[in-house]
Amino acid sequence: MMLSKEQRLALVPWVFVGIWSTGFIGARYAVPYMEPFSVLLARMLLALLMFTGLLWWRKPQWCTPRQVGHQMVVGTLVHAGYLGGVFAAIDWSMPAGVTAVIMGLQPLLTALVGFIWLSERLKGAQWLGLGLGLVGVLLVVSQTLEGDSGPVGADAWAAAVIALLAISFGTLYQKRFGAGVDLMVGAFWQYIATTIVLGLLVWQFDSGVVNWSWPLIGALAWMVLALSVTAILLLLVMIREGEASKVASYFYLVPALTALEAWLLFDETLNVIALLGIAVAVTGVWLTVRRSPG
16 A cells, blocks of 8 residues: 555654664774774765765755855754764763763754754644653663763863764755755765765774675674665755654664664663663653644
């Protein structure tokens, strides 16, 4: 049975979350064999190559110079700033749980900035949903924090905060200035900007040593095909079709799903409190994105 356009759009966020949640899993497989910024640069170069082929095949309408500039800003924020900041924070000794807590502030920050900048209005139940989502994330990642020790340097904190600000403002910037741009064309220019920034980061911080292995090749293939192509196109569809604050609320589900995946793949902790946090986060997202009666 063919799904209607509305039904297909309703499925998009859930497919996106399922794919996006595997990002840390892919990174965990890749980073032992390749330094973080180098992993991201290789991922972006391969994704850029794929988008070049897709654009040659589709031959869509290209951006105006102004639109190109806007898309490169989005790429710098959403891809280079967010991914680079998260990878750097973890590489510079910030526990993944702490990083997840900081990233868990994104939906609330996006909603607040969207309220001020884009005049997006949320009802009381939606603000409650955002708050519940944050509580759920804190419950899930609190289990990861147990056993973490050691000081975290200012460089790691700065990288995490940059990542948080980058994904929040990048989402809003795309909503404000990305209208009318073909999704693949927009992603192409975003990855051009991302590749430039990551190239500079690799030159500054990485040694360039790579230990080629099948886990690394598999992780790169998944991150390119699933994350940098499929998930990013789904995210751009979500931003185009919905309010930025509602789109951001789905990110509350990412730590929960990542915890489930880490439990299955790496035997990491997933106890009653973490399961409660997952339930609370799902409830928060439902309150934020549900249609109001009437």
